[in-house]
Amino acid sequence: MKRYLETGNFAITEGAILAGCRFFAGYPITPATELAEAMSFRLPQVGGMYIQGEDECAALHLCIGGALGGYKAMTATSGPGFILYADPYGWAIGCEIPLVVLNSGRVGPVSGITGAPGQGEFYLTRYPTQGGNFETIVLAPNSAQEAMSVIVESFYLAERFRTPVTVLADQLITDGFEDISVPENEGEMKEMGFRTWPRKINKGPVFYPSTDEIDIPPVVLGHNTGALCSDWTPTEEGYDIEEVAAHHKHAYRLIYKVRNHKELFNNLYEKNFMDDDPELVVVSYGTPSRVVNTAVKKARQNGLKVGALRLINLWPFPDEHFKKKTKYLSVELNWDGQLVREVQRAAGKDSEVHFMGSCGDLPTVADLIETFEKILKGQPLKRRGWELEEW
Amino acid sequence: MATPLSLKELSKKEVRITGGHRMCSGCGAPIVVKMALLATDYPIVASNATGCLEVSTCISEYTAWKIPWIHNAFENAAATLSGVETMYRSLKKQGKIDKDIKFIAFGGDGGTYDIGFQSLSGAMERGHDMLYICYDNGAYMNTGIQRSSATPFGADTTTCPAGSVVPGKLQQRKDLTKIMAAHGIPYVAQASPSHWSDLMKKVKKALDIKGPKFMNIIAPCNRGWRSRTDDAILLSRLAVETCYWPLFEIEDGVTRVTVKPREHKPLVDFLKPQGRFKHLFAPENEHLLKQAQDYVDAYWERLLKEEAFFAPKE
Numbered sequence: 001m002k003r004y005l006e007t008g009n010f011a012i013t014e015g016a017i018l019a020g021c022r023f024f025a026g027y028p029i030t031p032a033t034e035l036a037e038a039m040s041f042r043l044p045q046v047g048g049m050y051i052q053g054e055d056e057c058a059a060l061h062l063c064i065g066g067a068l069g070g071y072k073a074m075t076a077t078s079g080p081g082f083i084l085y086a087d088p089y090g091w092a093i094g095c096e097i098p099l100v101v102l103n104s105g106r107v108g109p110v111s112g113i114t115g116a117p118g119q120g121e122f123y124l125t126r127y128p129t130q131g132g133n134f135e136t137i138v139l140a141p142n143s144a145q146e147a148m149s150v151i152v153e154s155f156y157l158a159e160r161f162r163t164p165v166t167v168l169a170d171q172l173i174t175d176g177f178e179d180i181s182v183p184e185n186e187g188e189m190k191e192m193g194f195r196t197w198p199r200k201i202n203k204g205p206v207f208y209p210s211t212d213e214i215d216i217p218p219v220v221l222g223h224n225t226g227a228l229c230s231d232w233t234p235t236e237e238g239y240d241i242e243e244v245a246a247h248h249k250h251a252y253r254l255i256y257k258v259r260n261h262k263e264l265f266n267n268l269y270e271k272n273f274m275d276d277d278p279e280l281v282v283v284s285y286g287t288p289s290r291v292v293n294t295a296v297k298k299a300r301q302n303g304l305k306v307g308a309l310r311l312i313n314l315w316p317f318p319d320e321h322f323k324k325k326t327k328y329l330s331v332e333l334n335w336d337g338q339l340v341r342e343v344q345r346a347a348g349k350d351s352e353v354h355f356m357g358s359c360g361d362l363p364t365v366a367d368l369i370e371t372f373e374k375i376l377k378g379q380p381l382k383r384r385g386w387e388l389e390e391w
Numbered sequence: 392m393a394t395p396l397s398l399k400e401l402s403k404k405e406v407r408i409t410g411g412h413r414m415c416s417g418c419g420a421p422i423v424v425k426m427a428l429l430a431t432d433y434p435i436v437a438s439n440a441t442g443c444l445e446v447s448t449c450i451s452e453y454t455a456w457k458i459p460w461i462h463n464a465f466e467n468a469a470a471t472l473s474g475v476e477t478m479y480r481s482l483k484k485q486g487k488i489d490k491d492i493k494f495i496a497f498g499g500d501g502g503t504y505d506i507g508f509q510s511l512s513g514a515m516e517r518g519h520d521m522l523y524i525c526y527d528n529g530a531y532m533n534t535g536i537q538r539s540s541a542t543p544f545g546a547d548t549t550t551c552p553a554g555s556v557v558p559g560k561l562q563q564r565k566d567l568t569k570i571m572a573a574h575g576i577p578y579v580a581q582a583s584p585s586h587w588s589d590l591m592k593k594v595k596k597a598l599d600i601k602g603p604k605f606m607n608i609i610a611p612c613n614r615g616w617r618s619r620t621d622d623a624i625l626l627s628r629l630a631v632e633t634c635y636w637p638l639f640e641i642e643d644g645v646t647r648v649t650v651k652p653r654e655h656k657p658l659v660d661f662l663k664p665q666g667r668f669k670h671l672f673a674p675e676n677e678h679l680l681k682q683a684q685d686y687v688d689a690y691w692e693r694l695l696k697e698e699a700f701f702a703p704k705e
Contacts, residue, residue, distance in 0.1 A: 026550070027506075028501070028531040028533075028534035028535070028537040028550070029534065030534055033534045033535055033537065036537065036550055037535075037537070037549040037550055037552075040549070040550040040551065040552060041552055041554075044556055044557065050550065052537065052538055052550050052551075054504075054505035054506060054508065054540065055465075055466060055505060055506035080464065080465070084466075110464065111441065111464065
């Protein structure tokens with residue numbers, strides 16, 4: 001184990017290399033540029049390839065090319081670049097190509113502010129492309145160290161599910177300097193709970209099964225399998241077909257291969273002070289969860305019965321955490337309320353769901369505790385959208 | 392509208408991009424913009440692709456632009472401006488505008504050669520009456536010196552770092568000026584801020600021509616080129632004198648070299664003052680220097696041949 005004082009971008013680079021990533025296609029964008037820079041330096045050292053696209057759309061297409069060539073591939077960007085992924089992301093979902101995409105969120109919309117964190121891509125990562133009929137896997141770390149383990153896990157899930165996996169970080173995680181431990185051998189990787197899955201090659205005869213089965217190797221070109229890799233509806237044998245009945249099978253697979261195997265990643269969450277049925281559950285993910293954890297700890301010392309639920313696995317949304325009838329507060333880095341909508345849907349009508357958003361900055365511990373108190377006392381909350389509202 | 396291009400007259404004119412913006416000291420880009428806007432008296436509407444020029448001229452609550460200015464995103468300066476130009480044409484036709492307004496899009500090399508190329512090519516092909524000016528500093532300087540397709544051969548950038556395995560960028564630059572000429576548009580030119588009169592004449596000429604125009608202007612970046620802060624003009628002059636950046640124009644398909652250096656200096660004169668080429672001067676990289684020189688020589692000779700082909704026969 002080697003310790004570093006480094007950025008999240010460094011942790012992600014090292015994590016990806018540990019997971020077997022040997023192909024990175026990037027395009028400069030703050031705050032993910034350093035990741036591309038680090039990859040351009042590190043990958044050639046381990047026999048990998050770095051390519052810079054002419055834009056983000058090309059970068060993800062390049063990754064698909066790399067993955068079809070048999071490499072574990074990855075790209076990274078921020079919101080304004082993620083939106084250009086719409087086209088290749090759809091292809092990767094439809095053709096079941098394992099990839100890892102990192103999005104380092106900054107406050108938006110559009111260019112917004114490069115140096116301020118944001119969580120505006122919660123729904124965008126669920127629906128990164130058009131057409132529907134698919135399920136996506138999205139994971140969100142809250143520290144540089146965890147970004148490393150989440151990246152390793154993403155490569156593992158991408159291979160097993162044969163699908164692109166998005167990692168939703170934010171500017172504070174990728175650019176912030178933290179204490180990072182990097183395992184140096186497989187024993188240490190196991191010790192840290194890192195799982196890896198080797199790239200296997202699909203030799204047929206079934207290339208695009210119509211079942212929800214996982215662990216089916218991806219189609220890799222150059223193995224004389226004859227399977228196509230096109231963005232039309234595929235048959236099981238790997239040909240294109242224009243037939244609704246065949247598309248039913250394809251769509252079923254794209255949705256249910258993920259939904260029916262949630263047990264592989266639905267242990268990815270963190271609960272603090274949740275054992276004694278708290279009266280208020282504070283839900284968050286990413287950087288704000290660190291402030292929330294501190295606030296909840298302090299509130300407990302003040303005698304407030306609150307608990308913190310941090311989601312790491314964001315999509316498919318873990319509805320099972322919200323079955324208990326109680327009060328929920330969603331803390332997010334946006335003013336329009338995204339995570340809260342899912343919490344409200346999952347919690348049902350009997351639970352009370354509140355929203356606290358911030359835009360480009362983090363909530364403070366004092367603000368959070370004041371809000372907890374108000375909610376617990378049933379006091380009226382400020383009605384302005386950007387402060388707090390009853391959702 | 393005649394603009395006398397004498398320094399005395401120019402010094403009296405209003406500068407339409409003000410000082411006090413936050414471009415780095417010694418940056419070539421604002422010099423290029425200042426010269427381009429000084430070259431004409433027409434009212435100008437500008438659009439700007441994401442880049443150093445855009446972020447540094449409109450930082451928090453301030454703008455350095457005294458003209459209507461649009462920033463949209465990285466890939467679409469030309470598309471956005473062609474929309475504006477179309478609306479202007481319509482309003483003019485309806486008699487709602489009587490002014491003669493000109494449209495200029497500014498983009499760095501990343502936003503022009505790479506991500507904005509499709510949008511630029513489309514606007515040129517559709518034939519909008521606009522001028523696209525690319526200030527070419529040879530990398531993505533705004534995000535911290537990543538390679539672009541305008542980065543010269545052998546240059547060290549953060550995404551093609553020069554080391555013991557890879558000697559910087561392995562590819563030659565994309566010849567965008569010629570690509571734009573291949574669109575068959577009425578005017579394409581290459582210019583340098585060191586030759587200010589040539590640059591301004593070209594801008595003035597371009598704005599008087601109806602239809603799509605493109606200009607590629609070298610803009611030294613001391614951060615990315617790893618050169619002295621006060622060397623911007625010196626380096627752009629050396630770029631011309633070493634024929635690394637030939638000054639020419641292609642008007643209606645006819646090539647004319649506008650500045651022929653008296654003495655064709657060796658390329659190393661241009662490379663030496665720049666830290667990004669430092670590794671090329673190591674003994675083991677001598678062949679790379681030769682490769683770079685050969686490319687520049689071949690380009691210059693081809694250009695002269697093209698000019699001779701079009702020259703009026705005696």
